[in-house]
Amino acid sequence: MTIPPFAPLPASLPATVPFVGPETLQRRMGQDFAARLGANENGFGTSPRALQAMRDEAANIWQYGDATSHDLTQALARHHGVAPGNIIVGEGIDGLLGVLVRLMIAPGDAVVTSDGAYPTFNYHVAGFGGALHKVPYRDDAEDPQALLDLAGQVGARLVYLANPDNPMGSWHKAGVIRQMLEDLPAGSLLVLDEAYAEFAPSEAIPQIAPDDPRVIRMRTFSKAYGMAGARIGYAIGHPELIAGFDRIRNHFGVNRIAQAGALAALQDQDWLAQVQALVAASRDRIADIAVRNGLTALPSATNFVALDTGRDGDYARDLVAALQDLGVFVRMPGVAPLDRCIRVSCAPEDQMAVLEERLPVALAKLG
Amino acid sequence: MTIPPFAPLPASLPATVPFVGPETLQRRMGQDFAARLGANENGFGTSPRALQAMRDEAANIWQYGDATSHDLTQALARHHGVAPGNIIVGEGIDGLLGVLVRLMIAPGDAVVTSDGAYPTFNYHVAGFGGALHKVPYRDDAEDPQALLDLAGQVGARLVYLANPDNPMGSWHKAGVIRQMLEDLPAGSLLVLDEAYAEFAPSEAIPQIAPDDPRVIRMRTFSKAYGMAGARIGYAIGHPELIAGFDRIRNHFGVNRIAQAGALAALQDQDWLAQVQALVAASRDRIADIAVRNGLTALPSATNFVALDTGRDGDYARDLVAALQDLGVFVRMPGVAPLDRCIRVSCAPEDQMAVLEERLPVALAKLG
Numbered sequence: 001m002t003i004p005p006f007a008p009l010p011a012s013l014p015a016t017v018p019f020v021g022p023e024t025l026q027r028r029m030g031q032d033f034a035a036r037l038g039a040n041e042n043g044f045g046t047s048p049r050a051l052q053a054m055r056d057e058a059a060n061i062w063q064y065g066d067a068t069s070h071d072l073t074q075a076l077a078r079h080h081g082v083a084p085g086n087i088i089v090g091e092g093i094d095g096l097l098g099v100l101v102r103l104m105i106a107p108g109d110a111v112v113t114s115d116g117a118y119p120t121f122n123y124h125v126a127g128f129g130g131a132l133h134k135v136p137y138r139d140d141a142e143d144p145q146a147l148l149d150l151a152g153q154v155g156a157r158l159v160y161l162a163n164p165d166n167p168m169g170s171w172h173k174a175g176v177i178r179q180m181l182e183d184l185p186a187g188s189l190l191v192l193d194e195a196y197a198e199f200a201p202s203e204a205i206p207q208i209a210p211d212d213p214r215v216i217r218m219r220t221f222s223k224a225y226g227m228a229g230a231r232i233g234y235a236i237g238h239p240e241l242i243a244g245f246d247r248i249r250n251h252f253g254v255n256r257i258a259q260a261g262a263l264a265a266l267q268d269q270d271w272l273a274q275v276q277a278l279v280a281a282s283r284d285r286i287a288d289i290a291v292r293n294g295l296t297a298l299p300s301a302t303n304f305v306a307l308d309t310g311r312d313g314d315y316a317r318d319l320v321a322a323l324q325d326l327g328v329f330v331r332m333p334g335v336a337p338l339d340r341c342i343r344v345s346c347a348p349e350d351q352m353a354v355l356e357e358r359l360p361v362a363l364a365k366l367g
Numbered sequence: 368m369t370i371p372p373f374a375p376l377p378a379s380l381p382a383t384v385p386f387v388g389p390e391t392l393q394r395r396m397g398q399d400f401a402a403r404l405g406a407n408e409n410g411f412g413t414s415p416r417a418l419q420a421m422r423d424e425a426a427n428i429w430q431y432g433d434a435t436s437h438d439l440t441q442a443l444a445r446h447h448g449v450a451p452g453n454i455i456v457g458e459g460i461d462g463l464l465g466v467l468v469r470l471m472i473a474p475g476d477a478v479v480t481s482d483g484a485y486p487t488f489n490y491h492v493a494g495f496g497g498a499l500h501k502v503p504y505r506d507d508a509e510d511p512q513a514l515l516d517l518a519g520q521v522g523a524r525l526v527y528l529a530n531p532d533n534p535m536g537s538w539h540k541a542g543v544i545r546q547m548l549e550d551l552p553a554g555s556l557l558v559l560d561e562a563y564a565e566f567a568p569s570e571a572i573p574q575i576a577p578d579d580p581r582v583i584r585m586r587t588f589s590k591a592y593g594m595a596g597a598r599i600g601y602a603i604g605h606p607e608l609i610a611g612f613d614r615i616r617n618h619f620g621v622n623r624i625a626q627a628g629a630l631a632a633l634q635d636q637d638w639l640a641q642v643q644a645l646v647a648a649s650r651d652r653i654a655d656i657a658v659r660n661g662l663t664a665l666p667s668a669t670n671f672v673a674l675d676t677g678r679d680g681d682y683a684r685d686l687v688a689a690l691q692d693l694g695v696f697v698r699m700p701g702v703a704p705l706d707r708c709i710r711v712s713c714a715p716e717d718q719m720a721v722l723e724e725r726l727p728v729a730l731a732k733l734g
Contacts, residue, residue, distance in 0.1 A: 229623030256596025
């Protein structure tokens with residue numbers, strides 16, 4: 001006997017996964033990484049107030065979380081100067097992107113992104129049968145004009161842009177984003193992934209009216225707030241778009257401890273400021289290590305730095321593998337010409353010291 | 368300007384939500400419930416070892432959880448005597464049901480369930496465009512033969528059965544479930560929701576070969592393990608079916624603290640046994656309160672008891688409302704004739720004392 005067949009759409013999908021996690025790599029290698037610099041996690045950690053809130057909330061874990069994430073939503077609305085109806089809290093940006101794609105994309109609908117941009121967005125688009133169209137990066141940055149041009153050509157329902165960008169760390173100024181909105185083809189929605197916004201200069205973050213129907217902004221507690229494992233993020237958008245999430249989302253899907261932690265983390269902006277300073281210093285530290293090893297650090301508005309090897313994708317892939325063999329977990333862009341780089345996450349000095357020690361060893365192995 | 372239209376399927380869905388959470392009700396009332404007996408949460412709480420594991424893991428919340436939930440999956444495989452490839456960990460049964468429906472159901476595909484059974488399953492079926500067909504309960508229990516008959520008639524891709532049942536608390540013996548599998552129409556998959564399995568007599572839990580391609584079993588840490596707010600559960604099934612989840616699931620969607628807590632909870636079977644005994648006693652306590660108030664407690668294999676008012680749905684709805692006004696959160700079945708009952712969750716004595724005090728007041732108000 002065999003299992004009943006999958007529905008045609010899932011049956012057509014590959015069995016591959018978007019990312020192999022560091023735990024899986026560690027099990028394959030039979031040893032733990034000495035430096036965990038591959039997933040843009042924030043090793044400077046979570047606000048102590050958030051940690052305390054999470055530990056306290058554990059006692060209430062027998063209760064489902066609030067399906068509306070009411071208290072957090074209210075606090076986020078105040079924080080951003082928007083109405084609670086402009087905000088939906090969900091299971092990280094990954095989870096929110098999945099719901100958004102499901103809400104907007106029917107099989108065959110066109111979606112535009114950049115070749116080499118966030119793979120998990122592409123995974124969701126493929127998973128709901130969307131037709132993914134890509135434009136190349138331009139000067140190691142996502143190319144707004146090319147995205148708009150292609151969106152117009154293919155009649156894109158969604159246009160994805162991360163600002164700041166992952167995996168290159170580049171960013172556009174607020175005016176560029178605002179102009180994108182003005183030039184966005186009718187019927188397109190801009191998916192503005194701001195996962196790294198808190199690390200960026202303020203000039204990168206546009207003022208956008210919360211009820212602007214042309215854009216949805218994605219934010220997260222995974223990066224600057226140091227809560228990647230909590231799986232909690234939020235989207236800001238037009239109230240009708242936000243209300244659409246309620247039609248299909250997993251209403252009781254957000255972890256109760258994550259809700260408490262996110263609220264406390266948001267309320268500890270002093271800690272955030274400290275992390276921002278530490279991350280900025282860590283970017284410089286990574287750049288310094290890079291330059292002393294003949295690599296070029298690209299400018300970054302995120303908590304990671306793309307290091308240009310000056311060689312090709314094969315070389316960079318070998319370098320990532322050599323670093324992993326030496327206990328240094330890093331990742332790299334997936335497509336040329338971005339894949340001449342490796343991507344190194346900011347982290348505390350103990351991790352940087354490991355990188356400093358082992359990067360030259362890895363490079364030497366490659367010859 | 369208006370927002371771009373939703374895709375046709377989500378556009379066709381109602382904006383309603385499957386459940387209104389107790390926090391939302393509390394905000395509407397302007398006061399907290401004195402007794403939280405409506406969501407079948409487990410107020411006897413989580414294993415102290417699980418609580419400790421969660422508090423300890425908070426320090427690592429800056430890291431994404433293991434996308435494969437490897438350690439927990441291994442432990443679950445040992446616990447159930449199956450292979451790791453038979454198990455997928457996900458964001459509670461709600462989350463797993465959503466992925467399963469997406470994996471199996473194309474728009475228009477037939478799904479069979481019982482009228483009055485778990486609404487969130489129906490929500491997912493509607494959300495992916497499935498055609499939901501229902502059979503009535505029979506003697507306050509789901510009716511296997513009627514489910515099978517209808518499944519054959521409509522060519523059901525999925526047949527949902529909860530054993531033990533929610534909202535009535537009834538259960539079928541293992542032999543009945545095994546016979547269902549034998550008689551299941553070719554091409555149908557039985558979705559066996561065992562959320563309450565740990566509260567049931569062992570005779571209710573069938574031995575099923577883990578590689579049986581006709582069934583997927585759903586289990587959770589939300590109920591007996593007292594971790595509803597953690598959003599972690601798992602499914603057991605044929606390896607090819609389980610592997611299908613990897614095509615579409617949110618790979619990094621499970622909270623890291625939840626993973627650590629679930630593993631520790633699973634390893635504390637002594638605590639589980641204690642909870643099972645407390646729940647059994649609580650069922651008797653609820654039944655005793657009920658009978659002294661002229662209500663009939665239905666037999667239950669779960670951590671809740673359906674109390675038959677001997678009247679109709681309007682009366683029971685009024686009783687639920689009256690209890691909520693008095694600070695007692697309970698729920699009730701949604702359809703006749705089940706809706707002559709209210710549903711009361713097992714809970715520690717302080718909550719039972721509130722029920723004991725206020726149930727007669729609510730009944731007296733109704734006259």
